[in-house]
Amino acid sequence: MRSFEYIRASKPEDAVRSGATIIAGGTNLLDLMKLEVMTPETLVDVTRLDMKSIDADDDGVRIGALVTNSDLAADPHIRRDYAVLSRALLAGASGQLRNKATTGGNLLQRTRCTYFTDTSQPCNKRDPGSGCAAIGGKNRILAILGASEKCIATHPSDMAVAMRALDARVEIRGHDGEIRLATLDDFYLLPGGNPEKETILGEGDLITSIHIPKPEPGKHIYRKVRDRSSYAFALVSVGGVLGIEGGKIAHASLAFGGLAPRPWRNAELEHALVGQTPDAALFDRAADILLADAKGQGDNDFKIPLARRTLKAALRELTGVSQ
Structure with a gap:
């Protein structure tokens, strides 16, 4: 160091x-x-700043950027009304890490691509213009959606997947003191030709809190597929909130981890579910939509059928359909 x-x-x-x-x-x-x-x-070091509260009202919840992952997962209001978030946090790391990791820092995790962390290897994210050794290399854990010819890294956060499913917005304080809010869709940038730029944060920007609206009634799940059950990053994960009225899907919000450079969400998929009677054929159609543009890179080809199975299992759990 x-x-x-x-x-x-x-x-x-x-x-x-x-x-x-x-x-x-x-x-x-x-x-x-x-x-x-x-x-x-x-x-x-920002740990002495006043950004450690969880404040709930009728409109939703505001989570300070310095709230630890442990405190957020254990908060009674989060456990009751935002269960997908609590479950994602508990799936994300060891207890010791959750005690130190913060909400704002969790959003800013860097990829666990082995070529990014190995300074002897070319990596456009670490050293722009040097190349991407993962393309054609060992890419088992890397992206099948949203990647580019410059970078196929995945975002590692479980918490951010749940936040994406809950329509969270990031509160950012600029160097001039101005406060702005950004959806996670806007906050995270896809690699394109500049994979070194991962978020919209500029010099002098500080994440101060995360705002989550009051969720619609329904079931929450977080399903994570990984190589081992203890402290491993997702190969595929699904955070979901889904409600059923009169036997039909009234609303659906699904976000995915382990598949892309940012927590992934597909509006077409969700639109295809709403108003439909849940069954196996509908779940197959949803998986087709999710994976229409999926592209494996060799070692990670298995993620495409794995993502299909994981989504279908998540939809069965959310809807109560057994087959």
């Missing part, structure tokens, strides 16, 4: 120093610094 300057912020203005890297729990950042994948000259 290279040497760096450490500053502890006492107010938001301290956290937006030019060129500084923000640290809170540090569960991902410190690992990358040890590998010299990230080599910040200055770290600004």
Whole structure:
């Protein structure tokens, strides 16, 4: 690890120093610094800022960026009304990591692509223009949707998948003090030709909270398929909220992890479900829509049929249809 300057912020203005890297729990950042994948000259510790509350009202919930994953998963209001979020958090890491990891930091996790973390290998995300060794290389855990010829990395967060299914918005404080809100669809950028740019955050921007609207009534699930049951990143995951009225699907919100460079959602799929009577044929059609543009890269070809099976299993659980 290279040497760096450490500053502890006492107010938001301290956290937006030019060129500084923000640290809170540090569960991902410190690992990358040890590998010299990230080599910040200055770290600004924001853990003393007033961003640690969970505030609920009739319109939804506001979650401070410094709320730990453990506290968020255990919060009674989250467990009752946003169960998909609590379940995703509990599926995401060990208890020790959840005790340190923060809500804002979780959204900003970097990919676990082995070529990104190996500085001896070319990686356009780490070193723009150097190439993508994962294409044609070992890419078992990488993307089948939303990737580009420059990068096929996946986003690793379980929490962000649930947040996407819940229509969460990120509150961002700019260097000038201006507050703006961004949907997760806008917040995360697809790699295109610039995979090094992962979010809309600019220099001096600070995530201050996450806003989630009051969910529609229905069942919540988080289904995660991984290589082992303890602390492993998703090969495929589904976070879902679905309601049924009069035997037909009244609303459906489905987000996917392990498949793309950001938590993935498909509006056409959800539209195809609403108003329909749930059955096996409908679930097959939903899987066809989700995977219409899926592209394997060799080692990860298995993700396409795995995603189909996982989606269908999730829809059976959400609707109560046994076959």
